[in-house]
Amino acid sequence: QVVESGGDLVQPGGSLKLSCTAVGSTFDYYHVGWFRQAPGKKREGVACLNHSGASTWYADSVKGRFTISRGNTNNVVYLQMNSLKIEDTANYYCAAGPPISVQALCLTRPLVDDGWGQGTQVIVSS
Numbered sequence: 001q002v003v004e005s006g007g008d009l010v011q012p013g014g015s016l017k018l019s020c021t022a023v024g025s026t027f028d029y030y031h032v033g034w035f036r037q038a039p040g041k042k043r044e045g046v047a048c049l050n051h052s053g054a055s056t057w058y059a060d061s062v063k064g065r066f067t068i069s070r071g072n073t074n075n076v077v078y079l080q081m082n083s084l085k086i087e088d089t090a091n092y093y094c095a096a097g098p099p100i101s102v103q104a105l106c107l108t109r110p111l112v113d114d115g116w117g118q119g120t121q122v123i124v125s126s
Contacts, residue, residue, distance in 0.1 A: 001025075002094050007120030015082045018120055020094030022075040027051070031097050031105045034068060034079045036090035037119075045106030046092070047079060050099065057102040061087070084124045091119040 006018040020032065033048035047068035048057045056068055067080040077094060093116050097105040 002096070002117050004092060004094055004117055004120040007092060007122045009123045009125065010084055011126055012084060012086055012124055014084050014124070015080070016084065016122060018079040018081065018092055018094075018122075019071075020077045020079075022096070026074040027070070027077060027096055028074050029099055031099055031102050032068075032070075032077045033095055033097065033102070033105045033109060034066075034077075035093045035095060035106075035110055036088075036122075037093070038087075038090040041090075043093070043110040045110055048102040048106040049077065050102045055102050057106050059106070081122070084122075086124050089122060089124045091121050093117060093119040 001023045003021045003023055010016055029051050031050050034046045035043055036046050037043040046059050046062055047066050049068045053070050065083045069078050095109050097109055
């Protein structure tokens, strides 16, 4: 089980840092990703990180603005979001996957409807 937090209402150009905490487990040996779903749109992969933290994948729409990272404990992953745009408005989720491919996690995990947490809402608006 994971718990997402850190979402808020922010103005365009602002920043937010989201947290994903594994409850009762750790992210050791798993790839971890952040995903989002905007109203009326399909869930999409935003950023994924491999189990060692050495490899990442980002959606083109967030490259250079978002950074995924692991926390100092082995059960927390962050998503630092800078230069936020109105189109970043969505509910953000995190999920872990087997250590096969970060790109595969980001591209295929959204296709599975089960196993998502509550997410955390990010609203970018002036």
